[in-house]
Amino acid sequence: MSVTAAAGFTAAGVGAGLKPSGRDLALVVNTGPEKHAAAVFTTNRVAAAPVLWSQQAIDDGRAEAVVLNSGGANACTGPEGFADTHATAEHVAEALELSAQDVLVCSTGLIGTRLDMEAxxxxxxxxxxxxxxxxxxxxxxxxxxRTTDSVAKTSQAAGTGFTVGGMAKGAGMLAPGMATMLSVVTTDAVIAPADLDAALREAVRVSFDRADSDGCMSTNDTVVAMASGANSDAVDLAEFQAALTAVCRDLAAQLIADAEGAAHEIAITTVRAASEADAETAGRAVARSNLFKTAIFGRDPNWGRILSAVGTTDVAFDPATIDVAVNGVTICRSGGIGEDRELVDLSGRQVEVTIDLKAGDAEATILTNDLTHDYVHENSAYSS
Amino acid sequence: MSVTAAAGFTAAGVGAGLKPSGRDLALVVNTGPEKHAAAVFTTNRVAAAPVLWSQQAIDDGRAEAVVLNSGGANACTGPEGFADTHATAEHVAEALELSAQDVLVCSTGLIGTRLDMEAxxxxxxxxxxxxxxxxxxxxxxxxxxRTTDSVAKTSQAAGTGFTVGGMAKGAGMLAPGMATMLSVVTTDAVIAPADLDAALREAVRVSFDRADSDGCMSTNDTVVAMASGANSDAVDLAEFQAALTAVCRDLAAQLIADAEGAAHEIAITTVRAASEADAETAGRAVARSNLFKTAIFGRDPNWGRILSAVGTTDVAFDPATIDVAVNGVTICRSGGIGEDRELVDLSGRQVEVTIDLKAGDAEATILTNDLTHDYVHENSAYSS
Structure with missing residues (x-):
């Protein structure tokens, strides 16, 4: 149901000719009565023009429309690229009789080329x-x-007196180029901009931020949340948070699942960490190890590569007590040889890695993919 | 000429049967008169048994022999693995009538399996x-x-009154498994242990530490330097440093050049950085970007992926003024579109990337490889 699942929103997706074929331009409009919005952007210092624009436009906690294009990231395009983004916002504003300051812009595609504004x-x-x-x-x-996403990603959840709907693109191992992910999440909840902002940051922290397909940070990553207030019931903030987080987690999982280059979807759960940050750091180090990722592609439960990755971090753990299980088999016990690695079945697409740090009671899960021939092919054969 | 180029050293390489075929056990002995030594080890907290042993054995700045084996890393093997390393050192000590505390041990191969001590x-x-x-x-x-190294790597240099010789194994994109690199460097220079230690650390910092084939840090990395004092001439420390650094740089370049999985050897030079650390950080971020590395494999001078990687760091630079050249063509100028990317020739094996941060006068070069189908094949098809 995507972004129109919640009351108070209209949307469209059309083909403008920015890509050789298919749709490439989306518009999401909040018809109110409230126009509250929040957004989270890439922390990459080389931020694309639409990111720079949207960062200032969202500053007042208000947005009425988001225009998104595939077929070009409009990143590293200088003042001319920023002028293109500005012109896009102005054009949307004129057509909808809004202020351009209430129009957010997102772009995805190749870095370092100008957008075809005439299209x-x-x-x-x-x-x-x-x-x-x-x-x-x-x-x-x-x-x-979508860029090279094989399917469109949408999600929705509902709570007492509200609905949350969302869409996302990208990530996985093939799609990303640099323009890894964009997402728009809408809700009809009555919620203050500050509350929406806090809820979005928390939801992104435990969802999109923990999907790490290849460790490469985009210049264009943007997640926008808009609240129309069209459902006048009071909303319980905790319940809203749960629904928003569920939608973001579902979309993040869909991004990882759509990695065409990938042969395995890998969930790395770090348990008994001293802190949630430690759990995330340990899992991310493993998720970014090419040697681990190629081993999983080869169906080799090479736990040495997991320990070796954790060993590069500063998280609290003792190399002599750490356990690692892959698909339920504890192949590393107390930092040494555990159960027979031949018992691990990696023939399926889902891989569960559990790292037991024995240092506390926090945990976190990082989602990633294996590193495959198709990843190399997708990312070497096509400029993206 | 390897480690016997300098006077005062003997060596041997034999087949002990740890690998299916070929030589797998090396011994280097300092016959003196001085037995000065220094070593640099992996900073991985999951350090292999031979690393733990050698770290304490080198503590007194003295070593008489180094025994090295391929065919097994002896990492993550618990107290039993440490006992195996200890037994190896004791065995060498007995045979050579030395103290075991003067015997360093290095191992390389698969993590998480015991060594065949009977062999x-x-x-x-x-x-x-x-x-x-x-x-x-x-x-x-x-x-x-050698593990999967296609050739043995040796180097030598000479100065006034001394010779430096060295050997190394591993790295590149195929070899590593986790047991990425071992190196032994010998000299007949008369040099105090503290001076040797300082010289080795400086040489490693600008050589092996800047060869980053896939960002994966080994549990076994060890570089040992031994000085026999067999050449009694006084040695100029600066001249010695230059020779030692030259040997380490030559060996590091050979490691990168022997990456069988690689189709390109890439030198990423960051210039006009605010500090040498900044230059190294920027280059390393690019060297670790899978998207950049696959693009080079595909002969695509995708400079957006370079900027995007630099943008993830905290180095001093302005995204609006940075320049990037690939093989002499400045395809990114002032953070935007520069010369035509079609002018870049990536058909050869050597790739020179120059990142101009315009933030100071420091520079550093990181050596890396592209990410290829053969890398995926080597590291998924074989447990290493």
Missing amino acids: LLPGVDAAVGALSDDAVSGEAAADAI | LLPGVDAAVGALSDDAVSGEAAADAI
């Missing part, structure tokens, strides 16, 4: 004309932000 | 019997520490 601006007009609050339009918007 | 100890006896100061023995030692 993009008419595309905006087409999208405005196609806006609707029906499910089909929500799906079309989710489709239009 | 290893007789191999030590065979190596002792084969010790010689001739060139052939030095080459045999270099050969015996």
